[in-house]
Amino acid sequence: MTQRETSSQWPALLDSAAETFAFRFLPDERPSHAGPDAVRPMPPEIPQRMADSTRWIVGIVAVIILVTGAFGIADFFFGRAIGAWDWRHFLIPAGIATLLLAEAGLITAVSVQDVRRRELETLLRQSEERMALAAEAAHLGLWRWDARSDRFWATDFCREMLGIPAGAIVSLASVIDAVHEDDRALVTSALQSAIEGNSAVSVEYRRRTDDGQIRWMRARGRFKRDAAGNVDSFTGTIVDISEEKSMRAELERQQQSLAHLTRVGLLGELSGALAHELNQPLTAILSNAQALQRMVGHGPVDVAELQSAIADIIDDDSRAGDVIRHLRSLLRKGEPKVEVLDMNAILLKALGLTRSDLTARRVTVVLQFEQRSAPVMGDAVQLLQLVLNLILNAAEAMSGPGQSGGVLRVSSDLIARGVHFSISDTGPGIEPGMLSRLFEPFVTSKTQGLGLGLSISRAIAVGHSGTIWAENNPGRGATFHVVLPLASKRQS
Amino acid sequence: MSEQERSTIFVVDDDRSILRAFSRLLGSAGYDVRTYDTPADFLSKHDASLPGCALLDVRMEEIDGLGIQDRLREQGSTRPVIFVTSCDDVKTSVHAMKAGALDFLSKPVHEPILLAAVKSAVEKDRQARQKQREVDELGRRFEQLTTREREVMDQVVKGRLNKQIASELAIVEKTVKVHRARVMEKMGVRSLAALVHVANRLGLGIADFPPKEIAEKTATMAPKANVAFQR
Numbered sequence: 001m002t003q004r005e006t007s008s009q010w011p012a013l014l015d016s017a018a019e020t021f022a023f024r025f026l027p028d029e030r031p032s033h034a035g036p037d038a039v040r041p042m043p044p045e046i047p048q049r050m051a052d053s054t055r056w057i058v059g060i061v062a063v064i065i066l067v068t069g070a071f072g073i074a075d076f077f078f079g080r081a082i083g084a085w086d087w088r089h090f091l092i093p094a095g096i097a098t099l100l101l102a103e104a105g106l107i108t109a110v111s112v113q114d115v116r117r118r119e120l121e122t123l124l125r126q127s128e129e130r131m132a133l134a135a136e137a138a139h140l141g142l143w144r145w146d147a148r149s150d151r152f153w154a155t156d157f158c159r160e161m162l163g164i165p166a167g168a169i170v171s172l173a174s175v176i177d178a179v180h181e182d183d184r185a186l187v188t189s190a191l192q193s194a195i196e197g198n199s200a201v202s203v204e205y206r207r208r209t210d211d212g213q214i215r216w217m218r219a220r221g222r223f224k225r226d227a228a229g230n231v232d233s234f235t236g237t238i239v240d241i242s243e244e245k246s247m248r249a250e251l252e253r254q255q256q257s258l259a260h261l262t263r264v265g266l267l268g269e270l271s272g273a274l275a276h277e278l279n280q281p282l283t284a285i286l287s288n289a290q291a292l293q294r295m296v297g298h299g300p301v302d303v304a305e306l307q308s309a310i311a312d313i314i315d316d317d318s319r320a321g322d323v324i325r326h327l328r329s330l331l332r333k334g335e336p337k338v339e340v341l342d343m344n345a346i347l348l349k350a351l352g353l354t355r356s357d358l359t360a361r362r363v364t365v366v367l368q369f370e371q372r373s374a375p376v377m378g379d380a381v382q383l384l385q386l387v388l389n390l391i392l393n394a395a396e397a398m399s400g401p402g403q404s405g406g407v408l409r410v411s412s413d414l415i416a417r418g419v420h421f422s423i424s425d426t427g428p429g430i431e432p433g434m435l436s437r438l439f440e441p442f443v444t445s446k447t448q449g450l451g452l453g454l455s456i457s458r459a460i461a462v463g464h465s466g467t468i469w470a471e472n473n474p475g476r477g478a479t480f481h482v483v484l485p486l487a488s489k490r491q492s
Numbered sequence: 493m494s495e496q497e498r499s500t501i502f503v504v505d506d507d508r509s510i511l512r513a514f515s516r517l518l519g520s521a522g523y524d525v526r527t528y529d530t531p532a533d534f535l536s537k538h539d540a541s542l543p544g545c546a547l548l549d550v551r552m553e554e555i556d557g558l559g560i561q562d563r564l565r566e567q568g569s570t571r572p573v574i575f576v577t578s579c580d581d582v583k584t585s586v587h588a589m590k591a592g593a594l595d596f597l598s599k600p601v602h603e604p605i606l607l608a609a610v611k612s613a614v615e616k617d618r619q620a621r622q623k624q625r626e627v628d629e630l631g632r633r634f635e636q637l638t639t640r641e642r643e644v645m646d647q648v649v650k651g652r653l654n655k656q657i658a659s660e661l662a663i664v665e666k667t668v669k670v671h672r673a674r675v676m677e678k679m680g681v682r683s684l685a686a687l688v689h690v691a692n693r694l695g696l697g698i699a700d701f702p703p704k705e706i707a708e709k710t711a712t713m714a715p716k717a718n719v720a721f722q723r
Contacts, residue, residue: 275578276578279578279599279600280507280509280510280578280599281509282599282600283510283513283576283599283600283601284507284509284510284512284513285513285600286513286600286601286602286603287510287513287514287516287517287600287601287603287606288512288513288516288517290517290602290603291513291516291517291519291520293603294517294520294521294603295520298520305516309513309516312509312512312513315509316509316513319509356578359506
């Protein structure tokens with residue numbers, strides 16, 4: 001590529017690089033230039049333009065000199081020979097000399113301009129190299145696409161990232177072709193909407209490398225329009241975010257494992273209660289079946305009684321099945337499944353699972369649902385875990401030493417920010433010093449437990465784009481609040 | 493079962509479907525069944541006069557809190573109580589036994605075990621009632637004794653001889669013999685030993701038993717000692 005191409009790309013590159021680095025010196029949305037002032041002593045096109053006009057002048061002057069010089073020399077020799085020479089004829093060589101001097105001056109000026117231009121070009125090249133180096137250090141590729149020539153220019157690092165061989169001339173279409181087939185539609189639609197909306201593009205996509213690996217890329221760019229409003233160029237940056245992606249995935253995986261582990265721990269805490277919940281229907285089923293056996297074995301059969309016993313068996317069986325399903329869902333180590341859920345139903349489910357535990361701790365439950373349903377988007381298991389955590393915490397707070405039961409208030413309502421639910425206890429409350437650190441991992445006031453319950457709860461709430469906080473009640477105990485975004489009708 | 497008075501089983505469980513299942517099973521085994529949601533409900537509606545036992549599924553904390561046995565005793569009932577529970581650990585069972593459980597079953601309960609436990613509890617209740625009836629009968633008989641007869645009976649069961657009683661009560665020995673015969677007749681016994689037994693069951697405390705005089709007499713008697721008690 002020529003120096004000229006480079007220099008004209010410079011401001012655009014600075015624009016998008018600045019955008020990427022978020023070096024915004026001005027409050028408006030037009031990014032300012034991030035590079036040192038020396039990079040832009042004047043608009044880069046100007047030296048070139050000046051040199052062009054000077055060449056024209058030099059050319060015209062040279063022609064005038066040649067013509068007048070020829071006339072002067074002819075007059076000097078031929079005028080003397082025919083006696084028509086006059087001193088005034090010296091005016092012509094004098095003019096020639098003046099013109100020669102002027103030309104010399106002009107030529108000097110031109111060469112000074114030229115030197116200046118070279119200096120500027122060097123400066124530009126240097127700062128381009130610096131910029132490319134800085135961009136490379138930040139693992140940032142810089143690129144520009146020119147609409148008229150359909151040429152895709154990129155820094156060496158950028159070419160390397162995109163797998164473009166050095167020296168190859170590529171078009172935008174071939175760059176888009178290199179996008180993974182599953183993401184191609186996403187990329188083209190992002191470009192389309194950026195052109196239509198005249199906005200910046202930011203898109204994450206996969207690229208299959210020549211050796212078959214999948215790399216994640218994040219491209220950002222902006223279309224530039226010429227005076228007529230046609231797309232003139234498209235400049236931007238590109239980053240390889242494969243490591244970031246895999247780290248994020250790893251983090252998510254670990255978070256899930258941790259959530260799963262704490263769920264298993266939660267089940268340990270609930271085991272007595274769950275055994276009771278399972279034993280009840282099983283006992284009823286067994287006794288009903290054995291009663292049936294006796295009824296059938298002895299004397300006349302009361303059909304209505306038989307039918308009602310069988311109906312009871314079926315009901316109790318499905319009740320036991322529900323308990324097992326909940327157990328399994330809590331034990332399963334699966335990917336979260338996002339669906340529209342009724343928060344009230346989840347609260348009731350958690351209360352059902354903890355019912356016998358709460359009875360044992362002599363905790364009375366007060367329910368307060370403002371709306372019949374509170375739709376949220378989320379994973380049923382995770383939300384159940386969140387609620388179970390809060391309920392068990394509250395129950396524990398009310399059955400510590402010197403405590404004998406209390407009131408667990410579970411309420412839900414719809415507020416502007418979404419679905420709000422709270423779980424309130426009448427225990428000793430939270431120490432003021434603990435209040436701010438409550439949701440940090442390994443912070444616990446219990447003698448047993450890892451102190452992960454509330455940090456997992458917060459992770460779940462945040463994972464659902466929600467918030468969780470705790471406060472001490474004006475009277476006794478503490479209240480935990482959770483707000484989750486309301487599931488819109490469109491989603492349901 | 494049917495020949496005897498039907499026994500009533502009082503089932504207490506906070507789970508309606510368990511109540512229905514138990515009442516069906518116990519009903520098919522020939523018992524009358526009454527069901528209650530809570531121990532408090534059971535205690536307030538409990539009819540102590542009905543024979544039978546109670547089958548309770550309650551949290552141990554509730555047993556503590558209510559003192560089921562104490563409350564039943566306050567009602568003058570010795571109703572045997574079988575506890576049924578989901579938590580069959582040692583701690584809970586010890587707890588239940590301390591609270592006065594006749595038996596302790598863990599859920600789910602198999603029919604033979606449940607019915608055997610219920611049967612033995614009902615039998616225990618029957619025996620207790622039988623005994624109570626006998627005591628009541630004896631008490632009724634004792635009420636019929638005159639003051640003098642009671643005094644004589646008191647002396648007799650303490651092992652005093654007729655002569656001693658006569659001097660103690662300042663009456664002639666013959667009169668003592670008449671009173672003594674009336675006491676034996678009214679109390680429905682034919683031997684001194686039986687009378688002592690009756691007095692014992694009525695709780696007419698015997699200070700020194702066997703009475704010193706009898707003990708001495710027994711020692712000096714031939715091997716057929718028991719005959720000496722016959723009059």
